[in-house]
Amino acid sequence: MQTKEQLLESKDIRVTAMRLLIYKFLAQKQVAVTLSDIENAFEKADRTTLYRTVKTFEEKAIVHQIDDGTGITKYALCEKGCNCEIETDLHLHFHCNNCNETVCLTEHKIPQIKVPNGFISEDINLVVKGICDKCSGQ
Amino acid sequence: MQTKEQLLESKDIRVTAMRLLIYKFLAQKQVAVTLSDIENAFEKADRTTLYRTVKTFEEKAIVHQIDDGTGITKYALCEKGCNCEIETDLHLHFHCNNCNETVCLTEHKIPQIKVPNGFISEDINLVVKGICDKCSGQ
DNA sequence: CAATAAATGCACTTCCATTGCACCTATTTT
DNA sequence: AAAATAGGTGCAATGGAAGTGCATTTATTG
Incomplete structure (x- = not known):
């Protein structure tokens, strides 16, 4: 397994103390975070x-x-199963109306969406809102 | 067919000159508009x-x-086939990356989305981005 | 017509996103 | 190793959209 430093370098990102800290912060978070969170x-x-x-x-x-529709942009690390470069590999996000947290459901792929003739689909944003597993108590 | 005045009244909205104008503006628009547009x-x-x-x-x-993911809230009149009160009757929206316009695809319903155990789905926001029929020239 | 309620307009505030510029730090070149 | 250069960081400021409080006008009701 490569270190976080190597990972950043492999992506052409210069390693600085700050960047490492931010990367680690994102990595330990299980939910998408806002800039304010960071x-x-x-x-x-x-x-x-x-x-x-x-x-x-x-x-x-x-x-x-x-x-996620809250009006505030959130960010999350791309993980295994999340190949953001590949358009056809889109996963969906779940936003909890109770705790206001947003999680990536990387294992849930977005189904094929048909659009009318003349329309060309390039990207799909799918956010499901409701109650998350922690808040539903199930 | 009922007049626009009657339509507003039937929804418990007091009819004013301003509201009629705004309603007519929305009605003639084929795309979703921002507050700034209005x-x-x-x-x-x-x-x-x-x-x-x-x-x-x-x-x-x-x-x-x-x-639609542009960060700016847009609005569109609910039309035939768009029963916004009914949660299960969600349609999807198409956002054109070229002309920046967003249209309601009321005839295209959102497919059933499965969420993991413990998650309760209450609402779904689905936006397809790409090139619209006008811009694709097809 | 008086009383009341709702609609409108003005001013202001807040919050997030973004940028310009100066300074510092690291990397590369000689 | 020193100079030159590129990239990273911090401060200050800006802009845009969303939202609120209050006074004024307009409409509705008794």
Whole structure:
């Protein structure tokens, strides 16, 4: 297994202390996080740095952006089963209306969606909202 | 066929000149519009009025809100085949990456989505992004 | 007509996203 | 190793959209 440093380098991302910390933070999180979440976790760092770091991660495809309908952009590490570069490999996200957390359901692929003639589908965003497993108590 | 006045009244919405204009504006649009779009169409009116009018329409279920991933909330009239009160009757939206317009595909229903055990699905937001019929030239 | 309720307009606030610029740090070149 | 260069970080400021409080106008009801 490669170290986190090697992983970043393999994606053409220069390794800095800050980036490693942010990467580790994202890695330990099981849910998608907002910029504010990251900001609260690293109060010493500047908001801009965090913002640009996440943008860099996104460009290098180790993080994907999630629009769960809360109006606030969330981010999550791309994991096994989440090949964000490959368009046909889209997974769906679940947003809990109770705890307000959003999780990636990487094992749940988005079904084939038919669009009318003349429309060309390039990307699909599917967010299911409801109550998550922790909140439903099941 | 009932007049627009009657339609609003039937939904418990007081008819005012402004509301009629906004309703007609939405009705003639074939795409979902942002608040700014409405604002530009009615420069004489105040943003707040437009904002609250749309909110009222939304509450009374003659308009539905669309989150197409652009970060800006869009609105569209509920039409035949769009029963927004009924959760199981969700249609999908198509967002064109070229012209930036979003249309309701009311005839295309969202397929059944399976979620893991413990998760309770209450609502589904499905946005397909790509090139629309006008832009694809087909 | 008076009383009441709702609609509208103005001003202001908040929050998130984004950018410009200066400074610092690391890497590369000579 | 020093200089040059590129990239990273921090501060300040901006912009856009969403939302709220309050005063005023307009419509409805008794």
